[in-house]
Amino acid sequence: MDYKEGQDLHMRIEDMAANYIKALQTVQHEGPYLLGGWSMGGVVAFEMAQQLQAQGQRVTLLALFDCYPWGFRYKVYCFVQRIKLHLSNLLRLGPKEKLTYIRQKVRILKSRIWDTAYKSYISIGSPLPLLDIVMEANGQALRKYVPQVYPGRVTLFRANEWTLGTYPDPQLGWGELAGGGVAVHEVPGDHMMVNEPHVRILAEQLKACLDKAQEGSIGKGEHLGQLPLRRAG
Numbered sequence: 001m002d003y004k005e006g007q008d009l010h011m012r013i014e015d016m017a018a019n020y021i022k023a024l025q026t027v028q029h030e031g032p033y034l035l036g037g038w039s040m041g042g043v044v045a046f047e048m049a050q051q052l053q054a055q056g057q058r059v060t061l062l063a064l065f066d067c068y069p070w071g072f073r074y075k076v077y078c079f080v081q082r083i084k085l086h087l088s089n090l091l092r093l094g095p096k097e098k099l100t101y102i103r104q105k106v107r108i109l110k111s112r113i114w115d116t117a118y119k120s121y122i123s124i125g126s127p128l129p130l131l132d133i134v135m136e137a138n139g140q141a142l143r144k145y146v147p148q149v150y151p152g153r154v155t156l157f158r159a160n161e162w163t164l165g166t167y168p169d170p171q172l173g174w175g176e177l178a179g180g181g182v183a184v185h186e187v188p189g190d191h192m193m194v195n196e197p198h199v200r201i202l203a204e205q206l207k208a209c210l211d212k213a214q215e216g217s218i219g220k221g222e223h224l225g226q227l228p229l230r231r232a233g
Contacts, residue, residue: 011137013145017047024048031057034213036206038194040138042067043145046177050150059152061213063206066159066191068172070142153180155209157202159193160186185209 010016024033033052037045042064049062086105090098154174169175171182185205189198 011141011144013044013047013141014051016044016141017051020044021048021051032060032213033057034061034063034210035059036061036063036065037067038065039067039191040142041065043070043142043147046147046150046154047145049152050148053151060216061155061209062150062152063155063157063209064174065157065202066172066187066193069147069174069177070145147177149177149179151179153183154178155183155185157185157187157193157205159190160188161190183209 010019031052033049035045035049035052037043045062045064049059052059090101093101154177156172156174158170158172170184174182187193187198187202187205193199193202
């Protein structure tokens with residue numbers, strides 16, 4: 001979230017999307033629009049596409065980078081798959097590596113516990129670092145957001161190192177929300193695929209999709225296909 005001290009925080013995804021659309025339309029008043037977002041930004045981009053469609057605007061590309069609808073994260077089968085993944089990882093490690101792995105997961109768990117503590121700090125008015133305040137506001141907005149079916153097509157760039165091991169659905173939950181279907185592109189790396197070295201491959205795949213969108217060749221039911229994966233060198 002783009003936030004400066006003294007500004008009001010947006011506590012709803014819908015408000016964030018409307019704010020970004022307002023800024024976007026100061027530069028480009030009419031569509032067609034090309035939208036994209038990574039992680040939580042993908043959820044905001046999804047809502048932007050919804051609102052633009054409601055305005056009668058055309059969105060020719062909605063690119064989501066390794067993100068999923070919030071509720072999808074908590075489906076029971078995803079939890080089971082995550083446990084299986086951790087057990088599989090531990091079986092492949094030696095005694096010292098097992099201990100390191102467990103310590104890493106404990107640190108992550110502790111950070112999530114602290115996450116839940118943010119609400120109590122905010123409720124009593126205790127000062128928090130600006131980044132923590134923004135993260136808590138973002139988390140609340142995600143938890144409250146109920147995405148509706150989008151009539152258009154979603155182009156999903158999915159990290160291939162951990163996503164399917166954690167979330168078995170290759171469409172990461174977007175299939176139920178994309179009326180025009182989901183085109184899935186795998187990108188090497190984990191959730192931080194937007195960084196070097198994998199971002200170069202992501203850029204190649206995104207450019208191909210942008211070119212098709214700008215040519216007006218993306219339509220409902222058309223499959224973009226998947227570019228072959230290459231190792232970043």
